[in-house]
Amino acid sequence: xxxxxxxxxxxxxxxxxxxxxxxxxxxxxxxxxxxxxxxxxxxxxxxxxxxxxxxxxxxxxxxxxxxxxxxxxxxxxxxxxxxxxxxxxxxxxxxxxxxxxxxxxxxxxxxxxxxxxxxxxxxxxxxxxxxxxxxxxxxxxxxxxxxxxxxxxxxxxxxxxxxxxxxxxxxxxxxxxxxxxxxxxxxxxxxxxxxxxxxxxxxxxxxxxxxxxxxxxxxxxxxxxxxxxxxxxxxxxxxxxxxxxxxxxxxxxxxxxxxxxxxxxxxxxxxxxxxxxxxxxxxxxxxxxxxxxxxxxxxxxxxxxxxxxxxxxxxxxxxxxxxxxxxxxxxxxxxxxxxxxxxxxxxxxxxxx
Amino acid sequence: xxxxxxxxxxxxxxxxxxxxxxxxxxxxxxxxxxxxxxxxxxxxxxxxxxxxxxxxxxxxxxxxxxxxxxxxxxxxxxxxxxxxxxxxxxxxxxxxxxxxxxxxxxxxxxxxxxxxxxxxxxxxxxxxxxxxxxxxxxxxxxxxxxxxxxxxxxxxxxxxxxxxxxxxxxxxxxxxxxxxxxxxxxxxxxxxxxxxxxxxxxxxxxxxxxxxxxxxxxxxxxxxxxxxxxxxxxxxxxxxxxxxxxxxxxxxxxxxxxxxxxxxxxxxxxxxxxxxxxxxxxxxxxxxxxxxxxxxxxxxxxxx
Numbered sequence: 001x002x003x004x005x006x007x008x009x010x011x012x013x014x015x016x017x018x019x020x021x022x023x024x025x026x027x028x029x030x031x032x033x034x035x036x037x038x039x040x041x042x043x044x045x046x047x048x049x050x051x052x053x054x055x056x057x058x059x060x061x062x063x064x065x066x067x068x069x070x071x072x073x074x075x076x077x078x079x080x081x082x083x084x085x086x087x088x089x090x091x092x093x094x095x096x097x098x099x100x101x102x103x104x105x106x107x108x109x110x111x112x113x114x115x116x117x118x119x120x121x122x123x124x125x126x127x128x129x130x131x132x133x134x135x136x137x138x139x140x141x142x143x144x145x146x147x148x149x150x151x152x153x154x155x156x157x158x159x160x161x162x163x164x165x166x167x168x169x170x171x172x173x174x175x176x177x178x179x180x181x182x183x184x185x186x187x188x189x190x191x192x193x194x195x196x197x198x199x200x201x202x203x204x205x206x207x208x209x210x211x212x213x214x215x216x217x218x219x220x221x222x223x224x225x226x227x228x229x230x231x232x233x234x235x236x237x238x239x240x241x242x243x244x245x246x247x248x249x250x251x252x253x254x255x256x257x258x259x260x261x262x263x264x265x266x267x268x269x270x271x272x273x274x275x276x277x278x279x280x281x282x283x284x285x286x287x288x289x290x291x292x293x294x295x296x297x298x299x300x301x302x303x304x305x306x307x308x309x310x311x312x313x314x315x316x317x318x319x320x321x322x323x324x325x326x327x328x329x330x331x332x333x334x335x336x337x338x339x340x341x342x343x344x345x346x347x348x349x350x351x352x353x
Numbered sequence: 354x355x356x357x358x359x360x361x362x363x364x365x366x367x368x369x370x371x372x373x374x375x376x377x378x379x380x381x382x383x384x385x386x387x388x389x390x391x392x393x394x395x396x397x398x399x400x401x402x403x404x405x406x407x408x409x410x411x412x413x414x415x416x417x418x419x420x421x422x423x424x425x426x427x428x429x430x431x432x433x434x435x436x437x438x439x440x441x442x443x444x445x446x447x448x449x450x451x452x453x454x455x456x457x458x459x460x461x462x463x464x465x466x467x468x469x470x471x472x473x474x475x476x477x478x479x480x481x482x483x484x485x486x487x488x489x490x491x492x493x494x495x496x497x498x499x500x501x502x503x504x505x506x507x508x509x510x511x512x513x514x515x516x517x518x519x520x521x522x523x524x525x526x527x528x529x530x531x532x533x534x535x536x537x538x539x540x541x542x543x544x545x546x547x548x549x550x551x552x553x554x555x556x557x558x559x560x561x562x563x564x565x566x567x568x569x570x571x572x573x574x575x576x577x578x579x580x581x582x583x584x585x586x587x588x589x590x591x592x593x594x595x596x597x598x599x600x601x602x603x604x605x606x607x608x609x610x611x612x613x614x615x616x617x618x619x620x621x622x623x624x625x626x627x628x629x630x631x632x633x634x635x636x637x638x639x640x641x642x643x644x645x646x647x648x649x650x651x652x653x654x655x656x657x
Contacts, residue, residue: 144633146636150627257390321450
């Protein structure tokens, strides 16, 4: 009997295929895309980072979270504090501590620090929240989102309040974006095949049995929570560099639900699903945006009314979910054996909610 | 004394809104384990239904000019119809789906409804003048209370009483309670799943219309996002009250309303803007102390 190949060798093809796919998209956009297309692609890469971060927690633990966008908020503001030139900061953000007021870091240094800041925050708050399970945990993460949003919207001297902070160096392009997405996918992959990731998926599928086998559910959940917060903190930092302004309204309910929808549409229990959901929804959004601008056919310009894009995305999401309740990938992963999609879960797993 | 009375009335009227919202969500959750994230958009839809068919910036109110004995039933009908339609067209296809999938479907439906309103009416808030006499104050034990608050609280109590009677005393109410307790068992014993679920959606839609009426009278405007905040708090109240427990949802709604008003009145001035942070923080603390909710029914306990 031949020895079973290691988990790494059996599954490594998934992240590699995903990263190659994203690099191909980046190259195409860089070579042929117009400026708006490039911006759409960068935005898509940032969304991939967020949704992959959500997958690390939701996909492995089976708990739904509404609070992870607060880590994006933390990362974005930390980047703003670190990279805006001190001259500007001393006018708009008077309340910052002196050492922060006088530092200015380049993007490559500020981004990991922002991720670590979000992860540290997640470690502190997660020690409390991760004791909960089921819908109580989901609502507690909702509470977290509410607290962070309220504080960042009103702490005027440090966050600029409801208004936007401007002056973050706009240093994003498709290559940085695809690098960020690749890093997110790699972290998510290595977490999900790690000891902790396997243990956490065991608790997702059969909490009682896993706990009886000696798995500390709270600890494994906390690890996933921190890892996902790190990824989403990075995404927030890159988002700040992308828009070059930050505003608390950008990190609230709308973003929360749109990224969650992307995850569920793709397939919430697979890494390929997380990426596929973002790519498909972004492509559809871009398609309808173009339709709103108008398409010329035989010298005849046809345009759909403004606002159709959002309505169509909502309806398409519903239709996809009606026909594929477990998402586009049906929770399977990209791989060579059983190309293109290999069955990983034998039955749909009920979530906590 | 009068200040205290003012706070009590503020708390009760805000709590009434949250309680009605929480009921609308808990009713549907009870029978089909769906967290209906479109509820807030149902509320907004009902408010904008008053502007129909005008879509001008300076809204020419059509339905809103009807006398109240026509307007109220009309709006309740609109709410119920929208809610029932969404069940028939969308949610019926998700009977056996994962709750997360259903939740995202309900969010997507709400997203579509909200953007439809946005497309028709643009994002600028519209003014609606409904019953200006309701904003006049009345004197209650020396405190001047807006008439609307008194009406809101009375109406909520009437709705709660009627609903309690309906659920406790009628056959349909019994079926709903049975379905909420154990859906499979209820079906085995002859409860028609679809009709019970339709009924829950209809009542929930009427609740949304009632909230829309109160909000529109209170603020005098129609705004796309007006339902979102109520929906959010109502959802939280449903969980804090103990999922599946209707009295729990109502009680938690009142509790959150009271907590918001009391914090607003007692926090030092500088900290007042952070009131919501305190409310959400309190929600987390309550969940840590009682993860199954304050008034969880016995059936909610997980069996192993």
